[in-house]
Amino acid sequence: MAKKVTVIEEILSKNDRVAMVNRAQLDNAGLFGLNLMASPGAGKTSVIMATIHALGDEHRIAYIDGDLASSIDVDKVAELGVPSVQINTGGQCHLDAFMMQGALPQLSLTELDLLVVENVGNLVCPSGFRLGVHRNVLIASVPEGDDKPYKYPAMYLGVDVMLLNKMDVIDAFDFDIDYFRRGVEILNPGLAFLPVSCKTGEGLDKWLAWVRSEISTYNEAAGVGYEPR
């Protein structure tokens, strides 16, 4: 006789559990973690390098990069004197909590203040896999087009701040920033929205202020009260 067994379990619950273990490791070390997600070419590495240039003297920063192949990004960032770990996913389109777990022992967590994780360039898959950081950052860029919130809505749901990069070229594109923002605002009401250009430096002061304020809030809260990310 067939029998029905009720399960009701999130399909990725195992990843979520490992993400919580990673989070605990960061919290034990008092280390604030960011997960940067974006399409390929949106400017994740440029934002990270600008952040390290500006905050490297105030905070001890480390970097984890996920890419299908190569160590191009890690080579660039390591030149700035920041401890850097490369994860090559070997074809997998996103980082997951298990890969993050493998990368953490390669860093001296207690000697750091800010961990920046650069996810695989992809607007679909990274949104489904928690890593165990504290905040998710989404970087969109003008050349991608203003319809991305409508085409890739899941990515906009679980993020805590968003940058719109490459503002220096907005006049060359038919990018309706109001249409873009309306989509973002409906999916994620009140989301901090920061137009920037890594090329000209426009708007980066607001991003840096956000990072500074998040680190100081985290230190005051001692890691308490953060959503799973």
Added chain:
Amino acid sequence: MHELPIAQNILQIALRHAGDAKRITRINLVIGDLSAVIGESVQFYWDIIGKGTIAEGATLHFEWIQACFHCKDCENEFEPDGRKFECPQCGSGHVNLVAGREFQLESIEVE
């Protein structure tokens, strides 16, 4: 999306709940549109990874949940048309996403 790890997770969860069953015959999944999962692709991996387990040959049943918004101004519930999220009835942007993010294994059927 990333259907191999999804299929592997489904198998692990199902085996954990199967108790002393001889066979798992059916797995019921509830998946929201926004999860961006391709059913055929999960099925493809499922047919491979299930081999040699008590879940071999089990039917994967997908209950797909459409993305749905609720309008806070006129109470209308609607599916987004892919170009905008505003309420098609009153034009309001005060809308909440109420369905479409589901990603659960709901139940299994065993013998």
